[in-house]
Amino acid sequence: MGRAQDTESASVSEFGIEMLPRRSALADEVHEAVKELLMDQRIAPGSRMSIDGLARELGVSPTPVREALARLESAELVVKEPLRGYRAAPLLTREQLDDLYRFRLLIEPWAAARAAERITSDGAARLRAEVDSCDMPDENSYAAYKELTAHDDRFHVLIAELAGSAQVRSAFERTHCHLHIFRLYFDRVIGTKTLEEHGAIAESIASGDPGAAELAMRTHLEVASQQRLRPLYDS
Amino acid sequence: MGRAQDTESASVSEFGIEMLPRRSALADEVHEAVKELLMDQRIAPGSRMSIDGLARELGVSPTPVREALARLESAELVVKEPLRGYRAAPLLTREQLDDLYRFRLLIEPWAAARAAERITSDGAARLRAEVDSCDMPDENSYAAYKELTAHDDRFHVLIAELAGSAQVRSAFERTHCHLHIFRLYFDRVIGTKTLEEHGAIAESIASGDPGAAELAMRTHLEVASQQRLRPLYDS
DNA sequence: GAGAAATGGATCCTATAGGAAAGTTCGTAT
DNA sequence: ATACGAACTTTCCTATAGGATCCATTTCTC
Numbered sequence: 001m002g003r004a005q006d007t008e009s010a011s012v013s014e015f016g017i018e019m020l021p022r023r024s025a026l027a028d029e030v031h032e033a034v035k036e037l038l039m040d041q042r043i044a045p046g047s048r049m050s051i052d053g054l055a056r057e058l059g060v061s062p063t064p065v066r067e068a069l070a071r072l073e074s075a076e077l078v079v080k081e082p083l084r085g086y087r088a089a090p091l092l093t094r095e096q097l098d099d100l101y102r103f104r105l106l107i108e109p110w111a112a113a114r115a116a117e118r119i120t121s122d123g124a125a126r127l128r129a130e131v132d133s134c135d136m137p138d139e140n141s142y143a144a145y146k147e148l149t150a151h152d153d154r155f156h157v158l159i160a161e162l163a164g165s166a167q168v169r170s171a172f173e174r175t176h177c178h179l180h181i182f183r184l185y186f187d188r189v190i191g192t193k194t195l196e197e198h199g200a201i202a203e204s205i206a207s208g209d210p211g212a213a214e215l216a217m218r219t220h221l222e223v224a225s226q227q228r229l230r231p232l233y234d235s
Numbered sequence: 236m237g238r239a240q241d242t243e244s245a246s247v248s249e250f251g252i253e254m255l256p257r258r259s260a261l262a263d264e265v266h267e268a269v270k271e272l273l274m275d276q277r278i279a280p281g282s283r284m285s286i287d288g289l290a291r292e293l294g295v296s297p298t299p300v301r302e303a304l305a306r307l308e309s310a311e312l313v314v315k316e317p318l319r320g321y322r323a324a325p326l327l328t329r330e331q332l333d334d335l336y337r338f339r340l341l342i343e344p345w346a347a348a349r350a351a352e353r354i355t356s357d358g359a360a361r362l363r364a365e366v367d368s369c370d371m372p373d374e375n376s377y378a379a380y381k382e383l384t385a386h387d388d389r390f391h392v393l394i395a396e397l398a399g400s401a402q403v404r405s406a407f408e409r410t411h412c413h414l415h416i417f418r419l420y421f422d423r424v425i426g427t428k429t430l431e432e433h434g435a436i437a438e439s440i441a442s443g444d445p446g447a448a449e450l451a452m453r454t455h456l457e458v459a460s461q462q463r464l465r466p467l468y469d470s
Numbered sequence: 471g472a473g474a475a476a477t478g479g480a481t482c483c484t485a486t487a488g489g490a491a492a493g494t495t496c497g498t499a500t
Numbered sequence: 501a502t503a504c505g506a507a508c509t510t511t512c513c514t515a516t517a518g519g520a521t522c523c524a525t526t527t528c529t530c
Contacts, residue, residue, distance in 0.1 A: 050480090050482090051483095052480090061513095063515075066482095066483095070305045071309045074306045084481085085481065096401070106341070106342060107341060107342070165334050165337060167338035168341070174406070261483080285511070286511080287510090295484080296483095296485045298484060301513095318492070318511095472530090474530100475529095479524080480523080481523095483518105484517105486517080486518100487515085487516085488513105488515085489513085490511105491513095492509105492512095493510080495506105496508095498506100499502105
């Protein structure tokens with residue numbers, strides 16, 4: 001039971017490089033690949049997704065595809081019609097988008113305030129690093145927009161993590177809000193203003209001011225939902 | 236590409252009744268069966284769950300078991316160790332239980348207030364029906380306790396539903412709080428006091444008083460976490 | 471010509487078989 | 501007696517085959 005013998009075991013972690021050769025990558029890789037396909041709308045919202053077809057296209061057997069689809073169905077990214085196959089989840093309606101931001105307004109300002117209360121020097125450093133990691137690219141390419149979305153996602157997840165509540169973090173992650181928003185608005189939405197607001201939120205948290213952090217986050221979400229996202233819905 | 240023709244889904248919701256007779260029961264049945272096994276601790280927390288073993292025990296092939304396990308892993312009820320199999324999720328630590336109730340205190344009082352704002356005669360009737368459906372059984376059997384847990388779950392889900400936010404409802408359901416609490420405390424926890432509090436919450440919502448509903452829900456959760464659940468942790 | 475029934479194709483669902491990796495056990499050398 | 505090494509067993513992971521169901525097209529009848 002107790003393996004206390006010191007047998008060097010230097011060959012395992014000789015290099016810090018992750019040497020995981022291929023640990024059950026397939027099902028997880030399929031999961032990520034399909035999620036990417038959904039995000040890029042290479043699979044149109046509402047369209048059918050054939051298990052066999054996906055398996056052929058990805059070059060794997062249907063079994064891992066089935067497993068990945070089951071997980072995506074659990075995350076409400078695909079819908080299962082029991083004897084008729086899977087379909088990509090439709091785009092969010094305007095009511096659902098409002099509901100999503102109402103939920104974010106419920107948990108994220110709270111998370112920002114708690115993060116400010118619990119802030120450490122390490123946490124502040126991580127926050128500033130994330131803010132600085134994303135310099136506004138002048139090119140308005142698809143890839144740049146996608147990278148900005150990924151940064152926005154990491155930023156909000158990091159705040160939920162710094163709030164010290166795994167439940168809040170999980171609840172936020174399970175909304176998959178960035179995926180839904182990205183699917184809704186193919187064109188550029190996140191821009192300089194968003195990055196400036198991120199900086200303000202980060203500084204409020206880093207300075208340990210819960211009230212300012214909560215307000216900054218609330219303002220950020222309200223601006224995003226009412227000024228940036230909703231107008232695009234009607235166009 | 237352009238799927239402009241969508242003449243379907245017109246006769247789907249003609250009747251609100253779900254007309255799904257028995258569609259693809261197996262994978263879903265396995266999912267429910269394993270969840271039940273987890274809840275009753277017939278599978279001990281942290282113990283290994285063999286795909287093949289479960290398949291033999293349930294009399295099905297490993298494929299639907301694999302699918303069910305993938306969904307349960309997505310719900311964080313089991314953990315997957317990539318080339319070593321699945322394990323039942325361990326019991327909640329005291330910190331995790333505190334975190335769970337902190338999250339419930341964040342969303343459920345809000346949901347109670349919104350439910351009170353939006354209450355209709357139909358909603359009030361459903362609320363009262365749920366409260367009245369569960370008369371306190373004098374017998375302290377395992378089955379009776381389980382029924383009380385199920386009632387408590389339905390009651391809180393109903394309030395989240397009446398709040399009109401699918402996000403909040405999903406977030407609540409995905410905590411699987413009743414399953415975790417049931418696994419933690421095999422002995423009786425829910426009793427007469429809980430049912431009385433449910434009645435007070437229901438009346439506050441039914442009478443359309445958001446402030447009273449929010450306070451009643453907050454009190455209910457605080458009493459449950461600090462007076463009923465936490466003391467049992469140390470014993 | 472229009473509607474309904476039957477047939478063909480495609481898809482999903484379940485079961486079984488084979489290959490690979492990890493854990494375990496036993497034997498042997500020090 | 502202990503530690504190391506090799507073979508075995510168990511388990512998971514992937515692939516393929518067969519049975520059942522649903523959708524679409526065609527054909528027959530009124």
